[in-house]
Amino acid sequence: MTSGAASPRAAARARGYLRAVGAVLWKDLAAELRSRELLSGMLVFALLVILIFNFALELDLATRQTVTSGVLWVTFAFAGTLGLNRSMAVERDRGCLDGLLLAPVDRSALYFGKALGNLAFMLIVEAIVLPAYSILYSVNLFHPGLVGVVLLGSIGYAAVGTLLASMAVQARTRDVLLPILLFPVVLPVLISAVKATNAVLLGLEAAELWPWLNLLIAYDVIFTAAAFMLFDYVVEE
Amino acid sequence: MQPMPRALKALSWISGALFAVALFMTLFYAPREAVMGDVQRVFYFHVAAGWVGAVAFLVAAVAGAVFLIRGDRRWDAVGLASVEIGIAFTLANVISGSVWARPIWNTWWTWDPRLVTASVMELVYIAYLLLRQGIEDPDRRARFGSVYAIVGFLSVPLTFLSIRIFRTIHPVVVGNNDPTAQGAFDMTPPMLQTFLFSLLTFSVLYATLLWHRVRMQSLAETVEQLKMKLLSA
Numbered sequence: 001m002t003s004g005a006a007s008p009r010a011a012a013r014a015r016g017y018l019r020a021v022g023a024v025l026w027k028d029l030a031a032e033l034r035s036r037e038l039l040s041g042m043l044v045f046a047l048l049v050i051l052i053f054n055f056a057l058e059l060d061l062a063t064r065q066t067v068t069s070g071v072l073w074v075t076f077a078f079a080g081t082l083g084l085n086r087s088m089a090v091e092r093d094r095g096c097l098d099g100l101l102l103a104p105v106d107r108s109a110l111y112f113g114k115a116l117g118n119l120a121f122m123l124i125v126e127a128i129v130l131p132a133y134s135i136l137y138s139v140n141l142f143h144p145g146l147v148g149v150v151l152l153g154s155i156g157y158a159a160v161g162t163l164l165a166s167m168a169v170q171a172r173t174r175d176v177l178l179p180i181l182l183f184p185v186v187l188p189v190l191i192s193a194v195k196a197t198n199a200v201l202l203g204l205e206a207a208e209l210w211p212w213l214n215l216l217i218a219y220d221v222i223f224t225a226a227a228f229m230l231f232d233y234v235v236e237e
Numbered sequence: 238m239q240p241m242p243r244a245l246k247a248l249s250w251i252s253g254a255l256f257a258v259a260l261f262m263t264l265f266y267a268p269r270e271a272v273m274g275d276v277q278r279v280f281y282f283h284v285a286a287g288w289v290g291a292v293a294f295l296v297a298a299v300a301g302a303v304f305l306i307r308g309d310r311r312w313d314a315v316g317l318a319s320v321e322i323g324i325a326f327t328l329a330n331v332i333s334g335s336v337w338a339r340p341i342w343n344t345w346w347t348w349d350p351r352l353v354t355a356s357v358m359e360l361v362y363i364a365y366l367l368l369r370q371g372i373e374d375p376d377r378r379a380r381f382g383s384v385y386a387i388v389g390f391l392s393v394p395l396t397f398l399s400i401r402i403f404r405t406i407h408p409v410v411v412g413n414n415d416p417t418a419q420g421a422f423d424m425t426p427p428m429l430q431t432f433l434f435s436l437l438t439f440s441v442l443y444a445t446l447l448w449h450r451v452r453m454q455s456l457a458e459t460v461e462q463l464k465m466k467l468l469s470a
Contacts (some may be wrong), residue, residue, distance in 0.1 A: 171371035
């Protein structure tokens with residue numbers, strides 16, 4: 001009986017929660033649409049990293065087959081820290097975070113809004129870098145499986161990255177701190193994403209691919225849950 | 238100033254004595270391993286140090302969780318102390334492993350899952366110290382430290398798994414052994430006794446160091462408060 005009475009209220013609460021998440025996400029996307037400073041920075045940086053790899057690794061035809069997945073994920077990881085730092089620093093510098101915290105919504109809604117925004121920026125950058133890499137090095141990257149791997153890897157990266165970036169921007173040494181905090185923790189994502197991408201690109205059988213995908217899924221679930229529980233303590237004043 | 242508690246003083250002496258006995262057992266009591274020779278004696282302290290490192294990081298994560306729930310800063314002191322001790326012991330574990338690996342694997346370092354996991358773990362907790370260093374507000378420092386201790390500890394097993402999917406050459410002395418591991422051996426009873434005794438010694442040593450470090454933290458805070466009082470007076 002109680003559950004029957006509570007369920008419309010619970011549904012309303014869930015709708016309110018999702019609206020709060022959507023509002024934070026929309027705010028980030030709209031601000032980015034107007035300024036384009038974050039995405040353009042990430043994109044130019046990503047292309048520069050690929051350019052540097054070209055000369056550092058002598059990406060000839062034989063090398064390309066084996067190192068493409070590694071080059072791509074290193075690029076995404078580096079460009080990702082740039083975006084994460086910027087997206088949280090903006091909130092911090094102009095006192096926007098305090099405004100957000102005053103809103104009468106669950107704090108985890110702020111987390112999910114920011115994380116989804118960061119995920120969106122990463123996916124946009126990846127959606128531009130992948131075809132660009134494809135054209136520059138004539139490697140065919142148009143595999144449907146790759147979309148799944150990139151999505152799973154980016155989710156894990158954004159989930160942990162958003163949590164750690166919101167700590168890093170509150171520290172005195174924030175610009176140096178984020179990669180130092182993030183990379184050792186996000187290592188499992190990078191390793192399995194590189195391996196899974198490799199398996200997709202080389203057309204290996206499913207048995208070679210699934211262990212990595214499982215690991216990525218496990219990581220995404222564990223760290224989204226952990227960040228959901230811990231975010232409150234990070235923004236508490 | 239509060240004098241050192243009696244129990245702590247006793248514990249310090251006990252761990253000193255245990256350590257002397259463990260050293261004796263390792264060097265003289267345990268027999269010389271037939272294939273590897275004396276270098277195998279590294280094993281007793283190597284595994285014990287690795288054990289303390291892992292336990293210390295687990296304690297730090299648990300202390301972090303308790304601090305976040307209860308908000309009592311003493312738990313944060315326990316977490317910080319445990320991380321510092323864990324870093325020292327993990328380093329001892331990695332270095333002693335290298336000393337052993339040089340003659341046995343013919344290299345100081347190899348990208349084996351356990352080696353990589355130990356070094357990544359070390360980096361996670363060095364990052365933990367850097368994070369704390371960058372934050373002035375003591376309350377926020379404690380909160381962030383606790384959050385990162387939990388996140389870091391969650392990631393370590395996944396790092397291990399992700400590298401484990403590659404093949405490993407590290408021997409598994411305790412539990413069933415992989416025949417492809419290089420440098421494996423079976424323990425004779427005196428070896429097993431020495432091994433268990435080192436584990437005990439290192440565990441007691443860990444508890445002693447933890448207590449000392451937590452006490453030092455509270456003394457440092459007392460000094461800080463006295464300084465403030467003096468300046469405001």
